Amino acid sequence: MGKQYLIHLLKSIPLLPVIYFQGKKIRKQIPLLPEAKDPEGFVNINADKNLKILFIGESSIAGVGSDFHKNSFAGHFSRAFSALVQCNIEWKVYAKTGYNVEKIHQKIVPQIREITCDLIVIGIGGNDTFELTQPKKWTKNIQFLIENLQNKFPETPILFPHLPTIETFPAFTKQMKSVLGNHKDLLADYLNMQVLKNQNVYFPTRKINVQEWLGKMKEDQTIADFFSDGIHPSELTYELWANDCVQFLSDSKIDFH
Numbered sequence: 525m526g527k528q529y530l531i532h533l534l535k536s537i538p539l540l541p542v543i544y545f546q547g548k549k550i551r552k553q554i555p556l557l558p559e560a561k562d563p564e565g566f567v568n569i570n571a572d573k574n575l576k577i578l579f580i581g582e583s584s585i586a587g588v589g590s591d592f593h594k595n596s597f598a599g600h601f602s603r604a605f606s607a608l609v610q611c612n613i614e615w616k617v618y619a620k621t622g623y624n625v626e627k628i629h630q631k632i633v634p635q636i637r638e639i640t641c642d643l644i645v646i647g648i649g650g651n652d653t654f655e656l657t658q659p660k661k662w663t664k665n666i667q668f669l670i671e672n673l674q675n676k677f678p679e680t681p682i683l684f685p686h687l688p689t690i691e692t693f694p695a696f697t698k699q700m701k702s703v704l705g706n707h708k709d710l711l712a713d714y715l716n717m718q719v720l721k722n723q724n725v726y727f728p729t730r731k732i733n734v735q736e737w738l739g740k741m742k743e744d745q746t747i748a749d750f751f752s753d754g755i756h757p758s759e760l761t762y763e764l765w766a767n768d769c770v771q772f773l774s775d776s777k778i779d780f781h
Contacts, residue, residue, distance in 0.1 A: 529659050532710055536656075536703045543700045547654075550695055554753050560587025560596045563617035567606040575780060576640065577602060577615040580632060580673075581647030584688065586619035587762075589752030593617055595759050597685075600766035601645065608770055609780050624651040625662065629669040633676075641680055642780055644673055645769070649687035649715070653708040662711055663718045670722050681778055684719065684727040685769045687712045692734050692747055695754025728772040737764050 579585050579598045587596030598617050606613040618632050625648050646669070652662055673682060690696070691705030712731075719727040734747060741749065741760075748754075750761040757765065 528713075529710060532706055536707070539699050539703050543697070543703055546697050546700055550754075554695060554755065557588050557753055557756060559583070559619070559621055560590045560593040560617075562592050562594065563587075563598075563619075565594050565599060565602065565615050567602050567613040567615070569606055569610070569612055571606075571610055571612045574612045574614055575605075575609065575642040576638065577605065577613060577643045577645060578636065578638060578641045579615065579617045579619065579645045579647070580628060580636075581619045581645075582623050582628070582649075582651050583619070583621040584650065584757055585617060585645075585647035586621050587617070588621055589756035590759050590762060595762070597647065597757070597762045597766050598645075600763045601769060604767050604770040605643075605773070608774055611780070619647070622651060624648075624655060624657065625665040625669055629665065629672050633669070633672050636676065639676075641677055644677065644680055644682045646673075646682060646684050648684065649708060649711055650690070652711060653688070653690060653704050656707055657711070659710060659714045663714050666715060666718050667722075670718075670725060674722075674724075680724070681780075682722075682725045683769065683773065684715060684725070685765065686728055686732045687715070689732050689734060689750075692750070693755050694748050694751055726773070726776055726778070728769065730772075732765065732768065737761075740764065 585597060587593045590596035593599055598615055602613040602615040618636055620632060623632065628648065670682060687708050690708045691701045693701065716727050716729050719725045737750065750758055752758045
């Protein structure tokens with residue numbers, strides 16, 4: 525895996541000055557969208573049992589691109605998960621735009637006041653990709669995050685959803701999609717290796733299939749409809765992404781009862 529990173533680095537170095545200035549230009553062109561409102565919710569299906577989910581992460585978990593969290597990843601995931609396990613779901617979001625894994629475990633985890641929960645969902649990878657975080661540092665920070673959360677919630681399953689589909693971002697140039705998309709895939713591989721070293725931690729290795737998603741869309745819809753601003757997910761993407769994650773949990777046959 526170290527050799528793979530070295531090859532990626534050598535291919536990327538000539539393009540780094542180019543994508544740096546392209547990135548600065550894009551940041552000026554794209555409006556700064558707010559995080560979603562109302563970071564807590566309850567899915568009531570009149571079941572006999574309640575389960576609690578904590579959502580932790582960066583802008584995609586913070587619901588950027590959506591008005592309310594009930595319409596972003598947390599809300600869609602909780603409704604789909606409720607249908608899967610046939611339980612009422614209480615959910616809460618702890619997330620911040622611009623945070624990488626290091627900041628999440630340093631600044632967000634200490635804010636968590638719950639003493640019990642039944643599932644933790646951690647959405648990461650975008651900011652560490654944009655910062656070109658080295659895999660060694662990435663895996664170290666992931667392990668710190670896992671251990672920190674497992675100390676708080678020893679029996680609780682942890683799910684890392686798919687990393688962002690950076691290679692399909694409409695706002696990005698061809699060079700940015702290539703360099704950052706490849707770096708994201710590399711971080712995903714390292715994340716998977718780290719997850720396998722821990723018990724009760726899960727990560728879907730199957731990448732999001734955008735063509736498969738397109739097959740579920742209306743005829744006049746395009747890849748651009750997956751994004752609110754060319755980078756962050758749209759409410760449609762939040763729904764499709766959340767459903768894919770819940771399907772992964774179903775396939776993994778985790779017992780939440």
